[in-house]
Amino acid sequence: AQTVTQSQPEMSVQEAETVTLSCTYDTSESNYYLFWYKQPPSRQMILVIRQEAYKQQNATENRFSVNFQKAAKSFSLKISDSQLGDTAMYFCAFMKHDAGNMLTFGGGTRLMVKP
Amino acid sequence: NAGVTQTPKFRVLKTGQSMTLLCAQDMNHEYMYWYRQDPGMGLRLIHYSVGEGTTAKGEVPDGYNVSRLKKQNFLLGLESAAPSQTSVYFCASKIHPRGARRDEQYFGPGTRLTVT
Numbered sequence: 001a002q003t004v005t006q007s008q009p010e011m012s013v014q015e016a017e018t019v020t021l022s023c024t025y026d027t028s029e030s031n032y033y034l035f036w037y038k039q040p041p042s043r044q045m046i047l048v049i050r051q052e053a054y055k056q057q058n059a060t061e062n063r064f065s066v067n068f069q070k071a072a073k074s075f076s077l078k079i080s081d082s083q084l085g086d087t088a089m090y091f092c093a094f095m096k097h098d099a100g101n102m103l104t105f106g107g108g109t110r111l112m113v114k115p
Numbered sequence: 116n117a118g119v120t121q122t123p124k125f126r127v128l129k130t131g132q133s134m135t136l137l138c139a140q141d142m143n144h145e146y147m148y149w150y151r152q153d154p155g156m157g158l159r160l161i162h163y164s165v166g167e168g169t170t171a172k173g174e175v176p177d178g179y180n181v182s183r184l185k186k187q188n189f190l191l192g193l194e195s196a197a198p199s200q201t202s203v204y205f206c207a208s209k210i211h212p213r214g215a216r217r218d219e220q221y222f223g224p225g226t227r228l229t230v231t
Contacts, residue, residue, distance in 0.1 A: 004157070033218045045158075045205065045222035052218070091157050095218060100165060101146060101209060102173060103220060105157030 002027045002094050006106035013082045014114050020067075021077045021109045023092030029053075032096040034068065035103070036077045039089040048090070051075065079111075087113045117141050119223035121206050127229045128196045136191040136226050138206030146209040147189035148173075148220065149181060151202040158205060164189055196230045203227050 003026045013019035025034070036048040051059045051068050059066050063083075067076045079086055092106040122137040138147065145166050150158035150173075160173030164183040178200060180192045189208075193200060207220040 009155075035218075043203065043225045045207075047219060050218060093157075100163050100171060101218070101220075102148065102160050102163060103150075103158070103207075104174075105159070107157050108155070 002029075002096065002104045004092050004094050004104050004106035006090075006092055006109050008109045009107070010110045010112070012112040012114055013079075015082055015084060017082055018078060018080050019082055019111065021079075021090055021092075021111065023075045023077070023106055025073050025075065025092070025094050025106075027073070027094065027096065029096045032094060034066075034075045035093040035095065036064070036066070036075075037091045037093060037105075038086075039091065039108075040085075040087070045091075049077065082113045084113050084115060087111060119206055119208055119221050121204075121223040121226050123226060124224065125227050127231065128193075129231055130197060132196050133192070133194050134196065134228075135193075136204055136206075136228075138189045138191070138208075138223060139187055140189075140206075140208040140221070141187065142208060142210070142221065143186070144208035144221070145186075145211040146220075147183065148207040148209075149179070149189065149191045150205045150207065151175065152205060152225075153202050161191065161204075196228075198230045201228060201230045 032053045034051045038046045063080045089108045094104045119140045148163045149161040162181040167186040204226045206223040209220045
């Protein structure tokens with residue numbers, strides 16, 4: 001079974017600064033996907049960024065980028081130029097290539113962006 | 116497109132009561148999922164379905180049943196609710212693994228269930 005660990009329960013950052021959220025995972029699979037989801041107070045789960053394990057290049061989506069270290073089983077999220085709207089819970093998630101394509105989530109990091 | 120919708124949005128049950136949560140998607144997705152989210156935790160998979168008429172157990176299936184009689188609907192049932200089932204329930208759907216954007220799950224807005 002896969003496990004996903006987020007070691008930072010809470011973090012804060014000043015508006016316009018950069019913050020990095022950590023995620024590690026444990027799997028014996030070689031082919032899988034990794035994701036970061038954002039959950040604002042509205043409760044809606046919003047996909048922020050995805051990474052396919054076979055791709056060496058780190059994914060980037062506007063102000064969001066990841067540092068994917070496959071050998072270390074690490075998948076951190078960097079948010080640049082933080083905005084007040086980035087305040088939310090952030091979840092790291094793992095999906096392996098199998099019949100169900102199920103997601104395994106970490107426990108989450110609560111990010112507060114301060115003005 | 117409404118995407119993924121969940122009914123109801125909120126519900127309070129008494130211990131031992133039963134209820135059904137409805138998830139509907141209008142994206143013609145093959146795969147559907149039910150997750151629960153407890154306070155301060157990530158989502159955990161309850162049951163899932165890879166197509167109409169099929170269901171399978173996830174990580175925390177005890178106390179729940181599901182049915183997928185129509186491709187667009189995925190029902191989650193609680194036969195005898197317990198306080199431990201107080202949670203926020205999320206439904207999600209996904210296209211077939213051979214489709215475009217095959218890795219992305221689309222989530223509904225959640226149902227907050229309280230069992231007293």
